[in-house]
Amino acid sequence: MAAITSTPAPLLHSTVLDWYEANARDLPWRTADASPWAVMVSEFMLQQTPVKRVLPAYAAWLERWPTPADLAADAPGEAVRMWGRLGYPRRALRLHAAAVAITEQHGGRVPDDHAALLALPGVGEYTAAAVASFAFRQRHVVLDTNVRRVFARAVTGVEYPAQATTAAERRTATEYLPATAETAATWAVGVMELGALVCTARSPECGACPLRGHCAWQRAGRPPYEGPARRGQSYEGTDRQVRGKLLAVLRDAHGEVAQERLDAVWPEPVQRARALDGLVADGLAEPVAPGVYRLPQ
DNA sequence: TAAGCGTGGCC
DNA sequence: TGGCCAAGCTT
Numbered sequence: 001m002a003a004i005t006s007t008p009a010p011l012l013h014s015t016v017l018d019w020y021e022a023n024a025r026d027l028p029w030r031t032a033d034a035s036p037w038a039v040m041v042s043e044f045m046l047q048q049t050p051v052k053r054v055l056p057a058y059a060a061w062l063e064r065w066p067t068p069a070d071l072a073a074d075a076p077g078e079a080v081r082m083w084g085r086l087g088y089p090r091r092a093l094r095l096h097a098a099a100v101a102i103t104e105q106h107g108g109r110v111p112d113d114h115a116a117l118l119a120l121p122g123v124g125e126y127t128a129a130a131v132a133s134f135a136f137r138q139r140h141v142v143l144d145t146n147v148r149r150v151f152a153r154a155v156t157g158v159e160y161p162a163q164a165t166t167a168a169e170r171r172t173a174t175e176y177l178p179a180t181a182e183t184a185a186t187w188a189v190g191v192m193e194l195g196a197l198v199c200t201a202r203s204p205e206c207g208a209c210p211l212r213g214h215c216a217w218q219r220a221g222r223p224p225y226e227g228p229a230r231r232g233q234s235y236e237g238t239d240r241q242v243r244g245k246l247l248a249v250l251r252d253a254h255g256e257v258a259q260e261r262l263d264a265v266w267p268e269p270v271q272r273a274r275a276l277d278g279l280v281a282d283g284l285a286e287p288v289a290p291g292v293y294r295l296p297q
Numbered sequence: 298t299a300a301g302c303g304t305g306g307c308c
Numbered sequence: 309t310g311g312c313c314a315a316g317c318t319t
Binding site for chain 3: 042043044045046047048049050051053054087088089090094121122123124125126127130142144145146147189193195196200201202230232233234
C-alpha cells in the first residue's frame with residue numbers, strides 16, 4: 001500500500017471523524033428522523049445532481065410520498081413530473097419501480113440488506129452501500145466520486161482516480177474501513193464530505209484539509225493529472241438535449257400532448273423522431289393514439 | 298467496457 | 309466563453 005500507511009489507521013479515522021463533526025453540512029437526509037426511504041430518495045436524486053438542486057426536490061417529493069407505498073400507488077408519470085429538472089429522468093422511473101418492489105416484496109419497508117438493496121431498480125453498488133451505511137449504520141465500502149478522489153490523492157498520490165473503479169481502489173477502501181459498523185458508517189459519510197467540500201475536483205483547498213499532513217499527493221508536490229484524457233460530456237445538439245426538450249413539454253402538460261407541440265421543440269425531424277422513440281422505449285413517454293403522447297400512466 | 302443518459306452552475 | 313463537473317446506473 002502507498003505512502004499514507006505511515007499514518008496509523010486509527011489516527012486517520014479520528015482525523016476525518018473530528019473534521020466531519022466540526023464541518024458536516026446540515027442536510028435533511030442526515031437528521032436523526034430521516035427514514036430509510038428518505039435516505040434512499042436522497043441517494044437517487046444525488047446520483048449526478050448537485051446537493052443544492054436536490055434540496056427543494058427532495059422536500060417536495062417526501063411531502064407528497066412519505067413512504068414507498070405512497071409512491072407505488074401513484075402513476076410512474078407522476079414521479080417523472082415531480083422529478084422536474086433534476087436531470088436523468090430515468091432515475092424517477094426507477095425510483096418509482098423501486099417503491100413498487102419495496103411495497104410488493106418487502107412489506108413496504110426499505111430493505112436493510114445490501115443484496116436486497118442492490119436488486120432494486122436503479123440501485124447500484126454505490127447506492128446499496130450508501131443506504132445500508134447511512135440509513136442502517138452498517139459497515140460497507142461506500143465508493144463514490146468524492147471518496148475515490150480523496151483516496152486517489154491521499155493514498156495513491158495522483159490528482160484524479162481512473163475513469164472506472166478498479167479492484168485496487170476497492171481494496172484500498174476496504175483496508176481503511178473502520179472495524180466497527182457505527183464508526184465505518186460515519187467514516188464513509190465523512191470521507192465523502194471531505195471530498196465534496198475540501199478535496200474538490202477542480203480547486204481543492206489543501207490548506208484547510210485535515211489530511212494535508214498525511215496526503216501522498218501533497219507530499220509529491222501535487223503533480224497534475226497525467227492519465228488519458230477524461231471523457232467529456234457533450235450535450236449541445238445531442239439526442240439527450242432533444243429528449244430533454246421533448247420531456248419538458250410532456251412534463252409541463254396536464255395530459256395528452258399532440259405531435260405538433262413536440263415537433264416545435266426541435267427542427268430536425270429524424271433526430272426528433274429518434275429521441276421520441278427513445279423516450280417511449282425507456283418508458284418515459286407513452287403513445288396513446290397516433291401522434292398523441294403523454295407521461296406513463 | 299464504454300457509451301448513453303439531463304441540467305445547470307462555475308471559473 | 310465553454311469545457312468541466314455534480315453522492316451513478318444500465319446495457
